[in-house]
Amino acid sequence: MITTRLHTLPHGITLSCRSAGTPGRPVLMFLHGFPEAAFVWDGLLAHFARPENGGFYCLAPNLRGYEASSAPAQVAAYRPKALVQDIAALIDLHGGNIACLVAHDWGGALAWNLAASQPGLIQKLAIINSPHPGTFLRELQHSPAQQAASAYMNFLIRPDAEALLAEDDFRRLWEFFTSMGATTGPRAWLTDSVRAQYRAIWQRGLTGPCNYYRASPLRPPRPGPPHHDPAAAAVTLPPAMLRVDLPTLVVWGDADIALPPALLDGLGEHVPRMTLLRVAGATHWIVHEQPALVADYLQQFLH
Numbered sequence: 001m002i003t004t005r006l007h008t009l010p011h012g013i014t015l016s017c018r019s020a021g022t023p024g025r026p027v028l029m030f031l032h033g034f035p036e037a038a039f040v041w042d043g044l045l046a047h048f049a050r051p052e053n054g055g056f057y058c059l060a061p062n063l064r065g066y067e068a069s070s071a072p073a074q075v076a077a078y079r080p081k082a083l084v085q086d087i088a089a090l091i092d093l094h095g096g097n098i099a100c101l102v103a104h105d106w107g108g109a110l111a112w113n114l115a116a117s118q119p120g121l122i123q124k125l126a127i128i129n130s131p132h133p134g135t136f137l138r139e140l141q142h143s144p145a146q147q148a149a150s151a152y153m154n155f156l157i158r159p160d161a162e163a164l165l166a167e168d169d170f171r172r173l174w175e176f177f178t179s180m181g182a183t184t185g186p187r188a189w190l191t192d193s194v195r196a197q198y199r200a201i202w203q204r205g206l207t208g209p210c211n212y213y214r215a216s217p218l219r220p221p222r223p224g225p226p227h228h229d230p231a232a233a234a235v236t237l238p239p240a241m242l243r244v245d246l247p248t249l250v251v252w253g254d255a256d257i258a259l260p261p262a263l264l265d266g267l268g269e270h271v272p273r274m275t276l277l278r279v280a281g282a283t284h285w286i287v288h289e290q291p292a293l294v295a296d297y298l299q300q301f302l303h
Contacts, residue, residue, distance in 0.1 A: 002042050006068065007061070009089040016068035017090075018042065021049030021057040027098040028302075029091065030060040033105020033130070034209050035165075035173050037201040038062045043291045044102070044298070054302060056099065061090055063107065065208020067201055078208070078215040084113045091121045100124040100302060104287055106212055109133070115244045126249040126298055129256050129284050131263045133218065134242040134270045139263055140220060140232035147220040149258050154222055154231075156213040162206040170202050177285060179257075189288040244271045249301040251294060253282025275301065 001020065008014045018038045028048055030041040038060040045058040062069040064086055065078065072078075087110055091098055101122045103111035108130020115125045131139075139146035155161060165172050177190055213219065222229040248271050254261050261278070268274055277297055279286060287294055 002045055007090060007093060009086060009093070011085060011089060013064060013070045013086050013089075014068075015061040015064070015070070015086060015090060017059055017061045018045060019057065019059045020045040021055065023057055023094075025055055025057040027091075027094050028056045028058045029087075029094075029098050029101050030058065031087065031101065031103035031107025031111055032060065032063065032066075033103075033107050034212060035176060035198075035202065035206075036105070037067050037197075039197050039201075040104075040287060041102075044287075044295055047295050048298070048302075053299060057094070059090075059094065061087070063110075065211060067204060071205065071208040073207070075211050075214045078211040080109070080113055080216070083110050083212075084117065087111075087114055088118055088121060096121065098122055100126055100298075102126040102128070102298065103130060104128040105130050105284070112244065113241070115246050115248070116241055119244070119246055122246060124247045124249070124301065125244065126251070126301060128251045128294065129253055129259055129286060131259055132242070132244075132267055132270055133237055135263045135265065135267055136218060137232055137235055137237055138266075139260075140218060141235075143262060145260060146262065149260060150220050152258070153213050153219040154229075156210050157219070161210045165206050165210075166202070170199065173198075173202060187285070187288070189285070194288075242270045245273060247301075248274045249297065250274055250276045251279065251286065251297055252276065253279045253284060253286040253289075255281050256284040258284055 002018050004016060004018050006014050007017050030044065032038055032040050041060040045060060047053055048056045049058050064083060065071045101111050108127045111125060111127060112132055115122055140150060177187055217231050217235050219231040221231045221233045252264060264276065282289055
């Protein structure tokens with residue numbers, strides 16, 4: 001059974017968390033991305049809470065700015081340091097060391113950062129279609145293909161992005177699901193009930209989710225007037241922020257048009273204990289598309 005409760009962290013942020021399993025068991029924590037929410041992990045929470053699958057205590061927070069979690073108004077409140085602090089504090093509330101951190105999209109950005117900066121909090125790391133900051137920065141700086149693929153980020157930082165995303169029953173947000181793959185069109189997993197779950201999240205407000213993009217410089221540059229914004233072109237990352245020495249599983253749907261497979265080139269230099277599993281034909285939304293496969297890959301990695 002999936003339950004939801006609010007966890008108030010020592011620094012004052014409250015995260016709404018979905019969970020399954022018995023508290024006190026080894027913890028699996030799942031971090032969602034944009035424009036999603038913690039409910040996307042429900043199937044995996046239920047799966048890994050079962051005794052035959054490890055009997056883990058499974059926890060999926062709605063990240064800052066999403067669902068009923070705290071949503072500060074200031075863009076600066078969504079900088080990586082603050083977001084990672086939320087996850088570290090949540091881990092501290094659950095024993096200070098978890099069996100595995102599983103993350104997708106923006107959740108993966110936080111997970112890569114946490115694994116590099118505070119590896120003692122995590123025994124294993126599992127990343128699903130979320131670029132490592134080192135390879136992502138390289139591609140944003142030098143690859144026209146990645147700059148084009150990430151151009152949507154500069155739409156999401158517009159001051160009117162929330163209003164535009166909400167128009168026509170969130171038409172542009174539904175298009176994220178139907179266009180971010182090698183083929184376009186309806187997705188079998190995007191049922192009326194799943195749409196209702198997404199709609200309920202988005203109706204709470206979209207400023208927090210958009211602020212993740214506004215607060216991050218890892219975006220394509222915007223040359224010339226009126227914006228002149230160097231974005232990723234002006235960023236350097238120290239090696240200490242890039243090295244992840246934990247056992248790490250990377251699952252990558254190779255039909256993700258926003259995150260081309262070139263992002264995997266050289267990844268082993270930053271993550272020497274990596275297992276990479278590519279999934280042909282899977283898109284950015286592989287957790288929705290192939291939940292049984294994702295569960296199987298995680299099961300093998302955890303045992």
